[in-house]
Amino acid sequence: DWLRVRSLHRTGRFDEALTESEALLATPAGRTLASELHALRGRIFQEQKRDCERTLREFVALVGEPGPRGDDAVLRRAECLETLGLTSHAARPYEQYLARPDARRDRQARSRLSKLRE
Numbered sequence: 780d781w782l783r784v785r786s787l788h789r790t791g792r793f794d795e796a797l798t799e800s801e802a803l804l805a806t807p808a809g810r811t812l813a814s815e816l817h818a819l820r821g822r823i824f825q826e827q828k829r830d831c832e833r834t835l836r837e838f839v840a841l842v843g844e845p846g847p848r849g850d851d852a853v854l855r856r857a858e859c860l861e862t863l864g865l866t867s868h869a870a871r872p873y874e875q876y877l878a879r880p881d882a883r884r885d886r887q888a889r890s891r892l893s894k895l896r897e
Contacts, residue, residue, distance in 0.1 A: 781812050788819060793827045817841055818848050821855060831859035850879050854888060861891065870895050 780803045787796035800816045803809035809816060821837030824830045834855065841852035857872035873892040876882050 780806075780808065781815070784816070784819065788823065793823050797823060814841055814844055814848060818852060821852065825855055825859065831862045834859045835863075847881070847883075850876065850882055853879065854882075854884060857888070857891070861895070866895050 780799070784796050784800045784803060787793075787799060797820060800809075800820055804813060804816055817837045817840040821834050821841075824834040824837060838852040838856040838859075841849055843849065844852060853872050853876040857869045857876060860866070860869035860872065870892060873888045873895070876888045877885055877892070882888065
């Protein structure tokens with residue numbers, strides 16, 4: 780099922796990937812893959828659907844996730860809050876991102892945080 784969801788995503792069948800991933804999340808196997816599924820769903824909502832409200836819901840599920848997936852979720856969450864005009868709420872996730880040990884896009888996060896504080 781996970782491979783099917785990934786295949787749907789890779790072939791640009793985003794609505795089907797979202798539907799299949801939602802169904803998979805409701806299963807024991809899906810709960811095991813929850814972080815991967817929420818990350819994929821969040822990227823679809825942000826990049827393809829341009830729906831930051833739904834993006835935020837997916838990335839909130841990844842709060843505290845270690846490693847690159849968690850880093851990406853924190854940064855994308857900050858970007859969406861900023862996109863939605865919630866700039867006072869966006870600063871904290873940028874700060875959280877910069878506090879992470881291997882924040883790869885720290886220059887971008889510092890720049891955005893600096894602009895929010897102007």
